[in-house]
Amino acid sequence: MRSVRLVSMGLMLLLAGCATGPRGSGIPDEEALYDVPLEELWPPVRQFFTDNHLSFREDRGNFVLETEWREEFGGSKVSGFWHRYLVLGKRETPTRGKLWIIRVTRSAHRTLATAGDELDWGVNRTVGQEPGAAEASGWSMEDQAEFQDRPIGENAIVVGSAQGSRDLVMEWKVFHAVAPQLARKAPDAKKETEVAKAETPEVKAPVLAVECGQPIIGLSPQATPGGVMLLGELHGTQEVPRFLAQGACQTASSGTPVTVGLELPVENQQRVATFIRSTGSEDDWLKLMEAPFWRNPYQDGRSSEAMANLLEQLRQLRAQGLDVDAFVFDHPGLKGQAHEDAMAATVLSRVRQEPGRFFLVVSGNIHPRTRQGLPWDASYRPMGLLLSGQLKHVVALDMAYDSGSAWICSVEGGTQLDCGVRPARGKDNGDRFFVHRFDRPNEAGYHGIFYVGSVTASLPAVRRGLGRPGSRDNSLQPLVEPEDTLASRQ
16 A cells, blocks of 8 residues: 555656756756565566667666667767666665666767876777787787777767766656556555546656757756747857757657757758758758858858757757757848847747747847847847847846867957957856856846856868768868858857
8 A cells, every 4th residue: 555655646746846956957856766676666667768769788686777879869970979878776675666877978079088088099009009019909900990890879989988977857757657557556556546546647658769968957947838048159169059959859858849049141041941851861961051151261150060960960850750940040131230130030030930839049149138238339239138028938048168169250460350269268067068047137138047068169060162061071172262251240
């Protein structure tokens, strides 16, 4: 009798929101406990991962399983991040158990590497070694060839860096699926089970077909249908596009349709819409990237490789069945207040056309402000102010980050605009992405911040020729300067 009571009560508390972290972080602040022995808990846990197509290997005797690596965003091949779960069954008492679920993340680059740690990126392990070192190590040329022929994902995570942390969100997702099963199977508890089912709706196991990365702290309470989240970014980083892709993936996976708004020229709208709905072939990439915007000789960071890859990640999410979309809203031919008015009108029109969606809209950090005035123009009315006067649910967030680098444009010598990789100084607030709301808007009208950790510069997607960002054809063709270049803009 007691078994069903505790499981059912825990389920009702979760549905009521009692497992949400402090100040609406969207992250549970307590463990999911099961008042059953681990021997009874483990079979439905195994079934959960099987039902969600998460292949695993396990040590049954010790109640441990480990899933296979999965790339973010459904295997987009451009994210560079992989995740797996380590699930540990913990025995509280002989009749009570719990799960610890550790998410392990690896990357194909230095993003997650420990400071001072050097990775061997050489094709041949004997590079830098004395003659005969290959024979001494037992690695032959055939071994090297076999290693290099392994799938790109496995190759990348071998040379990547890693970090692991407990995933309470995943622990409660498993609880959602497992607790009702345990309640139904409990002996001599028919009456209590019927009461629990009458008081709480049936909770189905979440669909985990797409890996969305570590949950962004504080995002889910803000990601509501009809809501507009304006993100004021520092252009030219790898981290902001990844934040957008993860945010879109996590929001859509929870059942809320999401649309990402990008500060790209409105002339690119049809290209972006077509690409998002395409198969992502080389021809699809060429059609997207041949636009003058991507080939502008003055690249300000908005046309970075990371931003182009974001479009591929959103395309892949759509292909996996998630309800995500994208639109563009910049009007580069306009200046000053007319520019803000036009951008606001474009965003407003899109939001009103689709009132049931959540909008993630990113731009330079002047535009999202919700208060009038800039240091050089007291009458200036930014896009955020204009939108907040027309829409009920607008949240403007300024970018926060740890020190690193970014692709930044600056005026050299007072006249010459120069763009390149520059140091970016920030403040260390850990390595987890998060959203934080202030008690009240600050002087610029921002309602809070979004934090992306240490930043890394993302170079222009197309510097020479056309094609998929990062592909070899980008380095073989001469730079083509378009006739209609676009002005660089914050």
